């Protein structure tokens with residue numbers, strides 16, 4: 001009988017790596033990240049993640065699949081994905097949602113200054129991607145990766161406040177369904193910035209989730 005694979009997902013804040021390793025070693029780790037589905041997320045981790053983490057603009061968390069099973073040749077660790085989180089404020093319009101949802105979110109933001117508009121503190125999942133290098137994407141599901149990001153956000157919000165998480169994605173039906181299935185609701189669109197040249201289309205769909 002084959003032994004059950006003893007594996008777990010382990011997260012590390014990129015800041016911790018920066019404190020422990022030389023920048024060239026970190027760049028080597030990050031250089032193994034491949035995501036042909038979305039070159040923006042690949043470029044971010046290779047070119048921006050370290051600087052954004054250091055500047056406090058967005059914190060990146062690397063997710064490793066780790067196994068001590070003999071089947072995998074003893075201790076083994078693979079970079080399977082990453083996510084980045086940034087603090088923001090969002091504006092949600094009443095017309096984009098049901099009355100009950102609107103009532104709920106109004107409790108957590110400023111809905112009085114402008115009628116029909118709510119401004120809320122929110123954490124942005126700015127990046128979320130699996131690593132397609134060497135089949136590492138098969139070692140984690142997208143939902144599990146997203147759940148790790150959400151759990152991290154819940155912990156942060158439990159300490160500092162806030163109940164909303166949001167993200168922005170390309171207008172691709174499969175991708176929007178993925179986020180809907182994971183409890184996110186569309187609340188708007190944002191025109192692409194001039195430097196977001198690796199993304200398709202002219203705008204991004206914005207989705208939020210109440211935690």
Ligand SMILES: CC(C)(COP(=O)(O)OP(=O)(O)OC[C@H]1O[C@@H](n2cnc3c(N)ncnc32)[C@H](O)[C@@H]1OP(=O)(O)O)[C@@H](O)C(=O)NCCC(=O)NCCS
Nearest residue numbers: 037038041128129130141142143168169170172174175178
């Ligand atoms: C998003 C992600 C983590 C989900 O992983 P998963 O649960 O294994 O699901 P899949 O890879 O099958 O993706 C779900 C759906 O989204 C689609 N999709 C995923 N990334 C996409 C992209 N960048 N552009 C267009 N569609 C995309 C898939 O084709 C699939 O659609 P389908 O169900 O119609 O086949 C993974 O697809 C990924 O890493 N994508 C590339 C990075 C990315 O685009 N991240 C989102 C940034 S907002």
